[in-house]
Amino acid sequence: MSSTVLKASDLTRSFEGQEVLSDVSFELDEGSLTALLGPNGAGKTTLLRMLSTLLTPTQGWFEVCGIPYTNPSKIREQIGVLPESNGYYSGWTAQEYLVYFARLSGHPPDAAKSLSRDLLTDFGLGDATNVPLRAFSRGMRQRLGLAKTLVNDPAVVLLDEPTLGLDPSGQVTLEEYIQSMAEDRGAAVLLSTHDLQEAEATCDDILILNDGQLVSDEHAPTVEDSDVERTLLFRVPREAASTARDVLSESEFVEEISVEETVQSSELRVTIVDSAESTDGRRGSASNRVIRRLVDADVPLLNFEVETTQLRDTFFELTEQ
């Protein structure tokens, strides 16, 4: 049985007398991946900054691995954080960057070097070890940012909109790395995102904040043990449409495909059936597997959208949008 590594109770935060987060209570288990959703200004970043010990609660409390929030330096030893805007020294190499943070977290020089080499390999950056960060794409930077969160082997990882601004292929790749942080390393990952498809496709649990209050800490509203039908829309260059159709028709999740030609591109409307049984109990992951097939077949994805999700309906209902 997995143990609870983060407990938050009645967390409340005010700025200049104005409450922006009210009585937020939840728990995160080891090895879990939880989405933190909410409209702009709902309080997601404020919550993450509190859990990162950058802000103190006005009321309420939280603990990480039994360490109370009143001991921030000990909590920092147990958490990894990727903020929304992560700073990078553009002249540094990826290796120098990770060694710096590994040394900061207490590793001696040789251990820091070997840890950073391992992490760069794990996050698909093994070939970029000595490349200066100014030459990194956004996707590479975000993977490096994920690697950085792990230098202290944290129990809890806090990620603020890590996939923002990535192309569809970069997004799916990053989501896979995020999933492996929970599944393979056992970290409890809290992922703030505006992308409902991402939350549904990658996360075990969903927290929805609205106006500073938690409106849902239930499991994702996709039905865990029955089939869920979704429609995915892919826009690809016209010359790639037939490859895309062939690749998709081989997927066990795909029920129906239709293709519409426009002047410059083709739009594929793909109905998939996502069954918890066929995806090892990970709800929603069928859509990511379908996208992964296209990415692996080198089909350029100009755009990708999910036309229908149950989470979308629930989100709009709960946040009264």
Ligand SMILES: Nc1ncnc2c1ncn2[C@@H]1O[C@H](COP(=O)(O)OP(=O)(O)OP(=O)(O)O)[C@@H](O)[C@H]1O
């Ligand atoms: N330092 C601060 N001083 C005053 N108000 C603040 C401060 N930080 C956040 N707020 C306010 O708190 C509320 C919640 O902001 P927060 O950034 O946590 O929301 P969010 O859910 O992360 O939004 P977004 O999705 O737009 O990033 C907003 O009304 C914001 O203006």
